Amino acid sequence: MHPYQIEFIELARQYEVLKFGEFTLKSGRVSPYFFNAGAFDSGRALAALGRCYAQRIVDSGLEFDVLLGPAYKGIPLAAATAVALADQHGRDVPFAYNRKEAKTHGEGGVLVGAPLKGRVLVIDDVITAGTAVREVIEMIESAGASLAGVAIGLNRQERGAGELSAIQEIEQAHAVPVLSIIDMAHIIEYLENQGGDSAGALAAMRDYREHYGVA
Ligand SMILES: O=P(O)(O)OC[C@H]1O[C@H](OP(=O)(O)OP(=O)(O)O)[C@H](O)[C@@H]1O
Numbered sequence: 780m781h782p783y784q785i786e787f788i789e790l791a792r793q794y795e796v797l798k799f800g801e802f803t804l805k806s807g808r809v810s811p812y813f814f815n816a817g818a819f820d821s822g823r824a825l826a827a828l829g830r831c832y833a834q835r836i837v838d839s840g841l842e843f844d845v846l847l848g849p850a851y852k853g854i855p856l857a858a859a860t861a862v863a864l865a866d867q868h869g870r871d872v873p874f875a876y877n878r879k880e881a882k883t884h885g886e887g888g889v890l891v892g893a894p895l896k897g898r899v900l901v902i903d904d905v906i907t908a909g910t911a912v913r914e915v916i917e918m919i920e921s922a923g924a925s926l927a928g929v930a931i932g933l934n935r936q937e938r939g940a941g942e943l944s945a946i947q948e949i950e951q952a953h954a955v956p957v958l959s960i961i962d963m964a965h966i967i968e969y970l971e972n973q974g975g976d977s978a979g980a981l982a983a984m985r986d987y988r989e990h991y992g993v994a
């Protein structure tokens with residue numbers, strides 16, 4: 780694992796973003812773990828998180844013109860990534876986000892920040908069924924821009940509607956990469972290295988992967 784991947788997992792554990800237990804997902808699946816990015820709730824956490832996303836994006840070599848953070852949890856993630864790209868990598872990138880409900884006074888509208896022009900990189904936490912990302916892709920296309928890719932924190936590596944994962948479906952439909960900082964496999968690897976206390980969580984994760992995992 781890269782140092783930024785270990786940092787990301789440890790940060791997620793420390794802020795109780797990554798929890799083990801029994802959680803019902805939007806899809807109705809009962810998962811032995813859950814990733815709640817809303818719990819990255821301090822300046823230090825967001826700064827570290829921004830560095831992890833920025834490193835992943837820079838390492839990928841992906842070219843893009845604008846960052847877009849979908850409401851709500853994508854907004855602080857995209858903001859933190861924009862700050863880290865400027866501070867750590869000398870790249871001052873335009874940054875935008877959306878409102879879930881259109882504003883009807885003042886400047887009005889749904890989009891806030893930089894205009895969506897050129898190649899747009901979406902920053903979010905998790906993709907499960909892909910609904911949120913599909914909505915945001917429509918927004919990008921109706922603004923006359925194009926999707927450069929999507930960067931997320933965790934790839935749950937689960938089946939979508941068919942045999943492919945929701946992420947693979949997006950990659951194939953739009954011919955763009957979905958970059959993730961960590962995959963479910965990294966969480967399993969992390970638990971394996973922890974030994975002892977993590978045995979129960981590890982067994983449940985392996986069982987879940989048998990049922991819903993994709994290669
Ligand atoms: O791939 P999907 O099945 O769409 O699920 C994943 C999305 O769901 C959550 O956002 P949500 O839209 O619930 O909004 P939030 O950011 O306000 O929590 C999460 O932050 C992901 O963006």
Ligand SMILES: O=C(O)c1cc(=O)[nH]c(=O)[nH]1
Nearest residue numbers: 804805813814815905907
């Ligand atoms: O599938 C979901 O609903 C889901 C899974 C997860 O790990 N985190 C999250 O915010 N949503």
